[in-house]
Amino acid sequence: MSNRKRIKITIDGKEIETYEGTLIIKAAEDAGIYIPRLxxxxxxxxxxxxxxxxxxxxxxxxxxxxxxxxxxxxxVIRTDTDALKKHRSSILEMILTTHPxxxxxxxxxxxxxxxxxxxxYDLKESRWREKKEKxxxxxxxxxxxxxxxxxxxxxxxxxRFLDEITGTQELGVFERGIHSYIGLFDGNRIENDYSGNxxxxxxxxxxxxxxxxxxxxxxxxxxxPSICPFCARGCNIEIHxxxxxxxxxxxxxxxxxxxxxxxNKWWICDEGRYSYEFIxxxxxxxxxxxxxxxxxxxxxxxxxxxxxKDVRLYVSAWMSNEELTYWMQIAKxxxxxxxxxxxxxxxxxxxxxxxxxNPNRKGAEILGIREEIGHEEVAVxxxxxxxxxxxHKIKIGIFTNKFEGMDKFDIIIPxxxxxxxxxxxxxxxxxxxxFQKALEPIGEAKSEGEIGEFLANTLGLDLQWEIGKxxxxxxxxxxxxxx
Amino acid sequence: MSLVxxxxxxxxxxxxxxxxRGYEGAKKALSIxxxxxxxxxxxxxxxxxxxxxxxxxxxxxxxxxxxxxxKYLCVNADEGxxxxxxxxxxxxxxxxxxxxxAVIASWAVGIHRAYVxxxxxxxxxxxxxxxxxxxxxxxxxxxKNIFGKDFxxxxxxxxGAGAYVCGEETALIESLEGKRGNPRxxxxxxxxxxxYDCPTVVNNVETIACLPYILRExxxxxxxxxxxxxxxxxxxxxxxxxxxPGVYExxxxxxxxxxxxxxxxxxRGNRRLKAVIPGGSSSSILMADEIDVSLDYDxxxxxxxxxxxxxxxxxxxxxxxxxxxxxITRFYAHESCGQCxxxxxxxxxxxxxxERIAIGKGKKGDIDLLLDxxxxxxxxxxxxxxxxxxMPVIAICxxxxxxxxxxxxxxxxxxxxx
Numbered sequence: 001m002s003n004r005k006r007i008k009i010t011i012d013g014k015e016i017e018t019y020e021g022t023l024i025i026k027a028a029e030d031a032g033i034y035i036p037r038l039x040x041x042x043x044x045x046x047x048x049x050x051x052x053x054x055x056x057x058x059x060x061x062x063x064x065x066x067x068x069x070x071x072x073x074x075x076v077i078r079t080d081t082d083a084l085k086k087h088r089s090s091i092l093e094m095i096l097t098t099h100p101x102x103x104x105x106x107x108x109x110x111x112x113x114x115x116x117x118x119x120x121y122d123l124k125e126s127r128w129r130e131k132k133e134k135x136x137x138x139x140x141x142x143x144x145x146x147x148x149x150x151x152x153x154x155x156x157x158x159x160r161f162l163d164e165i166t167g168t169q170e171l172g173v174f175e176r177g178i179h180s181y182i183g184l185f186d187g188n189r190i191e192n193d194y195s196g197n198x199x200x201x202x203x204x205x206x207x208x209x210x211x212x213x214x215x216x217x218x219x220x221x222x223x224x225p226s227i228c229p230f231c232a233r234g235c236n237i238e239i240h241x242x243x244x245x246x247x248x249x250x251x252x253x254x255x256x257x258x259x260x261x262x263x264n265k266w267w268i269c270d271e272g273r274y275s276y277e278f279i280x281x282x283x284x285x286x287x288x289x290x291x292x293x294x295x296x297x298x299x300x301x302x303x304x305x306x307x308x309k310d311v312r313l314y315v316s317a318w319m320s321n322e323e324l325t326y327w328m329q330i331a332k333x334x335x336x337x338x339x340x341x342x343x344x345x346x347x348x349x350x351x352x353x354x355x356x357x358n359p360n361r362k363g364a365e366i367l368g369i370r371e372e373i374g375h376e377e378v379a380v381x382x383x384x385x386x387x388x389x390x391x392h393k394i395k396i397g398i399f400t401n402k403f404e405g406m407d408k409f410d411i412i413i414p415x416x417x418x419x420x421x422x423x424x425x426x427x428x429x430x431x432x433x434x435f436q437k438a439l440e441p442i443g444e445a446k447s448e449g450e451i452g453e454f455l456a457n458t459l460g461l462d463l464q465w466e467i468g469k470x471x472x473x474x475x476x477x478x479x480x481x482x483x
Numbered sequence: 484m485s486l487v488x489x490x491x492x493x494x495x496x497x498x499x500x501x502x503x504r505g506y507e508g509a510k511k512a513l514s515i516x517x518x519x520x521x522x523x524x525x526x527x528x529x530x531x532x533x534x535x536x537x538x539x540x541x542x543x544x545x546x547x548x549x550x551x552x553x554k555y556l557c558v559n560a561d562e563g564x565x566x567x568x569x570x571x572x573x574x575x576x577x578x579x580x581x582x583x584x585a586v587i588a589s590w591a592v593g594i595h596r597a598y599v600x601x602x603x604x605x606x607x608x609x610x611x612x613x614x615x616x617x618x619x620x621x622x623x624x625x626x627k628n629i630f631g632k633d634f635x636x637x638x639x640x641x642x643g644a645g646a647y648v649c650g651e652e653t654a655l656i657e658s659l660e661g662k663r664g665n666p667r668x669x670x671x672x673x674x675x676x677x678x679y680d681c682p683t684v685v686n687n688v689e690t691i692a693c694l695p696y697i698l699r700e701x702x703x704x705x706x707x708x709x710x711x712x713x714x715x716x717x718x719x720x721x722x723x724x725x726x727x728p729g730v731y732e733x734x735x736x737x738x739x740x741x742x743x744x745x746x747x748x749x750x751r752g753n754r755r756l757k758a759v760i761p762g763g764s765s766s767s768i769l770m771a772d773e774i775d776v777s778l779d780y781d782x783x784x785x786x787x788x789x790x791x792x793x794x795x796x797x798x799x800x801x802x803x804x805x806x807x808x809x810x811i812t813r814f815y816a817h818e819s820c821g822q823c824x825x826x827x828x829x830x831x832x833x834x835x836x837x838e839r840i841a842i843g844k845g846k847k848g849d850i851d852l853l854l855d856x857x858x859x860x861x862x863x864x865x866x867x868x869x870x871x872x873x874m875p876v877i878a879i880c881x882x883x884x885x886x887x888x889x890x891x892x893x894x895x896x897x898x899x900x901x
Contacts, residue, residue, distance in 0.1 A: 048668045049823045051863050062862045068668055090859035094828035127852055130835040154821060173663065173821070176646070178831035180821035 007073040012080055024066035024077060025053050035079050036088060036117055038203050039155035040067035043266045044164055050155050052091055052117070055079050063087065085121060092122040098133050098178065100150045108205030110218040114153070135181055141170075142189030144210040144274065145198060149181035152206035158182060158198045165267070166351070168192045182206075194351060196273040197266070200256060211274055212254045216242050221253055224438035227425055228255070228264075228272040229318060229418050231348075232356035234427030235264035235272055239419050239438040251439055252276045252419065263427065269353050276419075282402045284414040285443025291407030296444070302411040303458045306394060310337075310376035315369060316383035317342030317358035320423025321432060322470040323448040324360070324367055325477070329470075330456055330463060339372045340364045341384040354428060359418075363426035366481045367474070382448065383415070398451055413451050416441035421449075424471065432478065485708060487696040487716045488689070489732040492576035495611065497618040500579040506624055508695030509586040513632050520591035524694070526702030528714030533559055533650070533687035534763065534791040535867075536780035543684060545674035546592050552681040556589050556597035559655060560688045563602060563647040564763035565814055566794030569718040570688035572730045574601070574608040577692070578615035582638065584691035586629060587698055589636045592684055596637050600655050603643045613640055647818035651866045652685040653677075654820065665822045666866030689718055709735030713779035717790070721747040723797035724754065736782070739774045743797055754799040758882075762791025764811050765871030767878035788878070803896045804883040808876065809834075809841040815872035826869040829860040833876055845891030854880050 005020040011028050018027040025035050026042060038050035046067040054063040058076035063084060066077075078084070095114065103109040135149035159171045159182060170188040173180055184190070190198070199209045221240040228235040236258035243251050255276050257268040287299045313331050315324055317340060331338045342358040379392035385405070389395055397412040406412060420441040424434045441447065446454070449465040456463045494500040512520050525540030546554060558581060562570040573580060585597045601609045616638050619625040627635040641659055643649050649658045653667035656678050677683020693715055697705045706714035713735040719742055722728045726748030733742060739761060743749065750756050756771040761778075767788040769776070776786045783790040798807065816834035821827040833856050836849050857873040857880070864870065880887065889897040 048865060051824050054863070087859070087863065090855075091824050091863075094824060094832065094856075094859070097828055097832055127848075128832070129846060130832070130839070133831075153824070154827065156822075175821070177816060177819040177821040178827055180827065 005073075007071060009071050009073070009075040009077060011077045018071050020072065021070045024055060024069050024071055024075075027071050028066065028077075028079065033079060035066050036121065037067060038113055038117075038153060039157060041157050041160075041201055041266075043201075044157060044160045047156055047160060050091070050153065052088060054084060054087055056081055056084060088117070088121040089124070092118055093124075093126065093128075095153050096122075096126060097128040097130075098150070099153075100132065100148075102151075105214075106151065106205040107208045107213055107218070108151075108202075112205060113203035133178055135179075136183075139183075140210075141184060141195075141207075142191050143195050143270065145190055145195055146208050146210055146213065147182065148206050148208070151204050152182055153204055154180050154182065155203060156182070157201045157203065158207060161198060161201055162190070162192075165197075166192045166194050193269045193271065193349065193353065194267060196270050197257070197268070200266075209254070215248075215250070216245065216253050220245070222438070223256075224419075224436050225258060226419065226435040226438060227359065227427075227433045228268060229359040229425075230269075230272045230275060230357060231346075231352075231354045232358060232361055232428040233263060233352055233354050234359055234425055234431065234433050235268045235352060236260040236433065237268060237272065239276070241419075241438050243439065250280060252279050263429070263431065263433070264352055267352060269349075269351070271353070278401055279417050279419050279439070280442075283417075283442045283445070284399055284402055284406075284412060285445060286414060287444070288406060288412040288414075289410065294411075299411055299413060300458050302396070303455055306378045306396075307459065309378050309394070311378040311380065312337040312339065312374035312376040312392070314339055314341045314379060314381045314384075314386050315364070316340070317361040317364055318383050318418070319360060319448050320418075320421075320435075321360065321363040321366075321426055321474040322423050322467045323452070324363055324369065325470040325474045326449055326452050326463075326465060328367060328369070329473075330452055330461070333456075333461055333463065334459070337374050337376060338369055339374060339386070340369045341371070341382065341386050343384060356428065359427070360425040362428055362430060363432075363474070366426060366430075366477055381409075398448060400445070413454075414441075414443060414445035415451060416445045416447045420445065421447040422467065423447075423449075424474075426478070430478075430482070432475070485700075485704075486732050487705070487708070488573060488577065488580065488692050488718060489730075491580055492572070494577055494579065495575075495615070497579060497615065497622060500577070504699065505579055505695070506583050508698035509583045509590075509624065510630055511698045512587040512590050512694075513630050513634060517591045517593060520587065520698070523702040524591070524697055527693075527697045527705035528702075528709065528712055529690065529693055529697060529705065530713060530780055531687060532689035532693070532717070532792070534564065534765075534789070536790060539686065539690055542674065542686075543588070543592050545672065546682045546684060547675065548593065550682060553596065553679075554592060554594045555678040555681060555683045556585060556592070556594045557652070557655060557659065557678065557683060557685040558585060558597060558599040558688060558691050559650060559652065559685055560599050560601040560605070560608075561643050561650040561655060562605075562688070562792075563650045563818075564765065564792045564794055565811075566722055566760065566763050566796045567720050567792040568722075569720045569730050569793060571605060571608055572718070572720075573688055573692050574605070574612050578612045579619065580692040580695060581612065581688055582615060582619045582625065584694035585638055586624065586636055587694040588684060588686060588691060590634060594684070595635055597639070598659055598678075599638060599640045600649070600659055601640060601642055602650075603645045606642070609640055609642055616640070646820070647814075648820045648866070648868055651868065654866065655685060656683065663820075665820050666868070668865055710777070710779050712781060717778065717793050719746075719778070719793045719795050721795045721797065723760075723795075724751050724799035724802070725749065725797045726751050733778065735779045736777050739769070739776050739778055739795070742778065742795060743774065747795075747797070750797065750799045752799075754801065756797065757800045757802050758798045758804075760794075760796040760798070760875070762789045763794040764796070764814060765874055766791045767874050768807075768882060770882055801898060803841075803890075803898050804879055804886050805837070805841045805845075805890045805896060808879050808887070809837045811875050811879075812837040812872070815868065819868060819872070820866075823865045823869070825860045826864045826872065829856050829869070830872045832856055833872070837876075840887065840891055843890075843894035845887075845894070847891065849891060850880050850884055850887055
């Protein structure tokens with residue numbers, strides 16, 4: 001769109017530059033002026049139904065919705081006049097007349113547009129003296145979605161999402177006027193791979209997530225920026241955790257997408273959203289020997305047995321760029337062989353999902369690590385079993401979760417999952433993306449970097465795990481690879 | 484006095500219609516250039532008879548002449564404004580006026596397919612129109628090579644399913660496309676992006692029915708029937724407490740008093756006139772002393788109301804304004820499509836308050852609340868239905884405030900009836 005004309009407009013006295021034809025609501029947001037909205041979502045075609053985002057434009061008789069009005073050269077726009085504040089207050093009052101006001105039991109409370117705007121623009125007693133409309137509640141839409149028509153404000157974001165993004169069109173508006181509600185077309189259920197996004201884009205508590213329902217108030221959650229590990233796209237996510245809930249040992253409560261226009265836009269797939277269970281359950285919390293709990297001291301003894309032997313490291317496509325670089329360094333020092341393991345290919349789609357189900361195959365590719373089977377005496381296996389381990393006599397595993405055949409390993413060292421450490425992955429586009437530590441490693445688990453240091457020290461090598469240093473070295477390789 | 488539409492009433496069969504110089508206007512139109520037809524209509528000062536009063540010739544000229552897309556005509560016969568029954572009379576009594584008008588409009592704009600969107604309840608009239616369309620095809624006035632010219636036009640009837648809002652032109656288009664009849668956001672306007680996203684003209688039945696006269700007698704002749712900027716005559720559907728309710732054709736600029744007393748026979752039972760709703764239920768109510776107003780679009784706006792569809796509802800002294808308010812607010816709440824917040828929430832809220840007042844459960848402050856809600860709706864909705872719901876509430880609450888307050892105070896209707 002570089003051939004579009006740059007223009008100047010004035011919003012609330014601030015002169016800003018934008019492209020001709022940019023919607024005012026967007027131009028304002030880009031300039032740091034937030035115009036309240038309920039139905040507008042930058043990913044979807046504007047619908048203009050909520051009427052919250054009205055602005056005044058000099059020379060126009062009536063206020064106009066800023067989500068439908070393109071910017072033109074020299075426009076003078078006000079977003080904060082008394083008349084507009086009164087208008088927003090009216091819209092909110094009208095919406096709240098039919099709203100059940102059940103914030104105390106609503107999952108959305110704390111991150112609800114209606115709640116926030118009420119405090120910002122309305123904050124007065126309701127003048128509603130009539131009986132509330134009765135509307136369908138607890139409607140199961142399929143998979144993890146529960147719909148409450150009484151809370152719904154008919155902004156149609158959900159309908160438009162299924163129309164414009166997934167193209168699956170399961171939902172429509174039924175009835176009319178005050179009796180309107182969103183419903184499934186006959187014979188439909190929302191079973192598409194992106195259904196969870198409906199919960200995110202619903203500005204109120206009308207669509208809630210069965211997976212999260214009644215589990216935690218949102219203000220108890222810590223939000224940590226991270227990257228989804230489930231395919232090579234590397235969708236930007238936020239991990240929502242709570243380690244202080246006295247009634248539950250659950251640590252991860254939900255995964256939410258983070259906007260990144262170049263990678264995942266505003267969305268994540270349901271696989272990425274709902275597959276966080278592995279972080280908390282079936283974890284290997286202690287070192288294991290032949291399927292039985294053991295001590296770190298015996299791990300050390302076991303490691304010493306490999307001195308002088310041929311070793312092959314099966315590093316995984318789930319390890320970070322830094323860890324891969326570090327382990328390459330270790331392998332080089334001891335003259336060990338190196339190959340790659342990962343999850344098998346799966347299904348991709350046209351929206352986000354890619355067939356490569358590993359977050360960092362690209363990083364390994366950049367470092368020149370290939371998938372191959374070896375026949376050395378010792379195998380050190382990370383995360384995934386290679387096609388065959390038969391030829392290796394000594395098997396050392398570095399795993400996060402319990403699996404079938406654990407007892408065949410001489411030693412298994414408990415590893416931290418991605419949410420328990422920091423690092424970066426290189427996605428299919430070659431973008432290096434950071435994930436941060438959301439949780440402490442479970443039990444005695446350690447990150448692969450720390451495990452590397454432990455192993456190196458045990459073997460008498462003074463090679464410290466310094467994430468910054470190996471990040472730099474990885475970036476050197478990346479620059480070479482990019483030519 | 485020349486009349487434009489009613490002289491053809493009774494000419495249902497094509498033979499009778501032709502005997503009364505029917506289809507001469509269409510023949511005339513096809514013998515001149517389309518641009519000249521538009522020019523003639525512009526000269527006539529014909530304004531949209533559906534209620535908005537937008538100049539018809541100007542509306543047509545917004546349609547691009549050269550385009551790769553097909554163009555469409557939609558004849559709006561979804562007559563739904565409470566009190567309005569003029570289009571029904573035209574279809575019932577002179578269906579060929581509509582067909583001839585459609586031929587003229589289509590030739591002028593370059594259209595080869597026209598739809599008549601008729602309200603679902605008008606089954607009888609849809610059948611009459613269908614018969615007339617058949618006759619026109621048989622005579623070669625529709626179909627291919629009309630009047631031997633290289634011009635073809637097909638007309639289809641589409642019956643609505645009972646939604647008032649589908650009379651709004653963009654909702655009509657959505658409905659015609661087979662979708663839910665929700666009004667579209669404008670711009671873009673139908674003239675460029677209408678039916679199937681193609682350039683589309685939407686004209687009311689009465690507007691279309693004026694065209695044969697304009698072409699036959701000339702635009703200036705039509706203009707001279709009315710007053711400045713308001714050409715021709717207008718059909719008025721008079722109902723309510725009058726002796727002779729019915730459809731009357733009067734020149735634009737006649738007085739409302741004249742219509743009520745000289746045509747509709749005055750108030751029934753020699754009672755006193757209380758109020759008049761002059762242009763369909765969405766127009767602002769006029770009090771008895773406000774009826775010396777000229778019936779044309781501009782004068783009515785000056786008088787604080789609107790000519791609308793020309794549906795005049797007369798209320799005598801026995802009318803209970805709380806009841807009027809209840810009926811009107813209930814109608815708009817029922818007919819709101821529900822897509823935009825102020826209309827969906829506001830109309831229903833107003834209806835609930837009005838209902839309470841009418842059954843004697845009004846509360847102090849209700850009138851101010853009604854006014855506040857109505858003002859919050861005005862000008863804030865996607866389509867004019869919001870304004871249509873708010874205007875009568877504002878007018879009734881302002882003009883009959885003391886009566887409504889008495890009703891709230893006394894918990895019963897203050898009107899004495901025998």
